[in-house]
Amino acid sequence: MAMNEELSKKIVKFEKFINEVLKSDLKKFEEKLDVKNTELAEFIQLKSVITTLKSTECNESGFKTQVDLGNNFFIQATVEDASKIFLDVGLGYFVEFNLDEAVVLINVRVKLLEMQISNLRKEIAKTNAHIKLLLMGMRNLQASASESLAAPLSPQPVVRKLHYASPEENHLPVTEDQPRFWSKTWKAICARALSPPT
Numbered sequence: 001m002a003m004n005e006e007l008s009k010k011i012v013k014f015e016k017f018i019n020e021v022l023k024s025d026l027k028k029f030e031e032k033l034d035v036k037n038t039e040l041a042e043f044i045q046l047k048s049v050i051t052t053l054k055s056t057e058c059n060e061s062g063f064k065t066q067v068d069l070g071n072n073f074f075i076q077a078t079v080e081d082a083s084k085i086f087l088d089v090g091l092g093y094f095v096e097f098n099l100d101e102a103v104v105l106i107n108v109r110v111k112l113l114e115m116q117i118s119n120l121r122k123e124i125a126k127t128n129a130h131i132k133l134l135l136m137g138m139r140n141l142q143a144s145a146s147e148s149l150a151a152p153l154s155p156q157p158v159v160r161k162l163h164y165a166s167p168e169e170n171h172l173p174v175t176e177d178q179p180r181f182w183s184k185t186w187k188a189i190c191a192r193a194l195s196p197p198t
Contacts, residue, residue: 014138026127033120040113047106
């Protein structure tokens with residue numbers, strides 16, 4: 001009976017960890033990914049505008065355009081010299097570049113943003129995998145708890161083709177078809193979930 005109470009306490013801690021830590025981490029990663037995707041789209045659009053300016057050769061003679069003031073209010077503006085452009089280089093600083101230099105900087109920023117987006121996608125996938133792994137582990141713990149309640153008292157416990165890596169690994173159920181690295185991942189997640197909050 002004490003074993004079942006211990007298992008139910010672990011399951012509650014795992015559920016709390018999933019809901020309060022992993023899902024909030026997942027939400028933060030997704031918000032960061034949305035911001036990076038928006039920045040990437042803006043840089044790609046800017047590169048397209050610069051390419052258009054260079055190909056139409058209106059960069060020195062100027063052109064007319066409309067500027068959005070907000071809430072879909074536009075005013076007509078004239079750009080007298082489009083051979084130079086100001087780009088945000090970070091921290092609210094803008095630097096003047098000619099169009100060729102701007103394209104070089106944009107290419108660097110696009111590559112950087114693509115790497116950051118790739119890393120964020122990996123973090124999202126890893127967090128989703130941790131959530132699924134914890135849910136699988138919780139199901140196995142609940143199944144073993146219900147089997148121990150239903151099983152008659154006997155010297156041999158019921159084994160469901162599961163083996164445990166070691167007692168220190170929070171009773172990780174690892175089926176024979178799963179790779180051994182899951183036990184390390186499970187151990188790290190359990191240690192984080194069962195540790196007192198900081």
